[in-house]
Amino acid sequence: MDPRISKIVEIFALVLIAIIGLYLLEKNPIVFDLTKNQRYSPDKKIIELLNKLDDNVYVKVFYDKGIGEYSKVEEVLRNLSRYSPKVKYSFLDPRKDVVKAQLYGFSSSNQILIIYKNRKKFENTIDNEKFANVVANLLRQKEGKILFTIGHKELSIDNSANDGLSILVSSLKEEGLKVETINLAAVEESNSIETHKPLALFVVGPKIDFTEEELQKVKDYLYDGGKLVFALKSYNKSKFKNLEKLFKEYGIDVKEDFILGMDPSNVAIVLANVVNLPYLASLYNVNFYLLNPNIVERYKEVKDVSLSEVLTAKGIKVTQEMMKKEKIIISRDSLNDYTVGIMAEKIIKDKKANLLVIGDYGMFMNGLINAGENINFVLAIIDYFSDTQSNFVFKPKDIPDLPILIPLYQQVLLYIVILGFPLLFLFSYFLFIRRRKVQS
16 A cells, blocks of 8 residues: 555544544543542442433423523533433523513523423522422422411511522422411411411411410421421510420420621531431531521420430531632631521321421521522422332532632642543554654
8 A cells, every 4th residue: 555545544543533532532521520429420329229210311401502501501511411311401692582581481591400300490500419308399289288387477478588488388389299378377277377288387486476266276287297397586485485385395495695797707607417307307507607596405204205415516617708709718717507407296186297497497498498408398398298218319529619729739630630541542653653764
């Protein structure tokens, strides 16, 4: 064969190999996860969950390419789709696909729609764990009604401001639940708790005590196996004498002298450390961001009531200077323990009554319900009440999401892999050609 033709064939073969290699890398990119706990690799349980589905999960991303979250979301979805063929995703352009986005139900840009069968959920951003939790929630068809009390200056379910509950209500409705309010002071039979037959009764941020008549209605509801959640904050025992009777009857003591306020100038990042969860086991490692709970304790000598610390959180104070530098240093000495809440469980005539007291209603508010795993915490409570707990509760591999510092030796390894090997290949190839020229 003519030497010139041979060289052309060699060059063509090399170019073809390079093109095929680049194509394979594009379809199956090699990802080096050098983080200690494999932070960027999907949990095996997540992949198992996705691959066991009997239908595909479709994801529509209505994102502007100009924002930083775009590449992060794209990477998460691409990575998940590599491990599971059940994940199908596509991007909608806010400039070109407005009509299509409206048909899907997007209310604004920079939203993500996750669809499984006839159920859907909107999110603002996702990571591996959040995606798996959304899919797990879509798998669980919830039925029932959630009641919110009114008449005690509770937080409003219709309020869309930061201190309202409208986002929580929307999330509950997306889960298939009905949401209504009830005024326990009303005397009409149609407004009784028994008439509504709720899955759970929520009292979020009461500022006025319950009357004796209202308290009796609550006790009757619990006596019939009711599920009651109190979310408190500005709590003064002298102002809530009737509620104190109820809490004491169920063995719960709310300490009024340990109330921490939301102080924007002295932010508290709270990490979760579950210590004992015989009831809400699926809440393992639930974390709350910017949550300052009251301390809730138990009365130790209460008959016929089973008590458990629902959640003990670890909190750390973060200064504005640390926030500006985007570098948060956490040491064991800087962490403080906070009890977020306690649940009492009482068996009455073969029916199980549950009273859960949470020390800070902040997690329910619009400003915080989507922070951390607050919404999943609420949904997990409802799952427990409805006896539909899921085995799928996926948590981030490190909390909180702090800047990652790659050690110098890992950086050197990365440069060797990315730059060194290609240069070595080119050097060897040209050395081989030159040697052939010398020999010829």
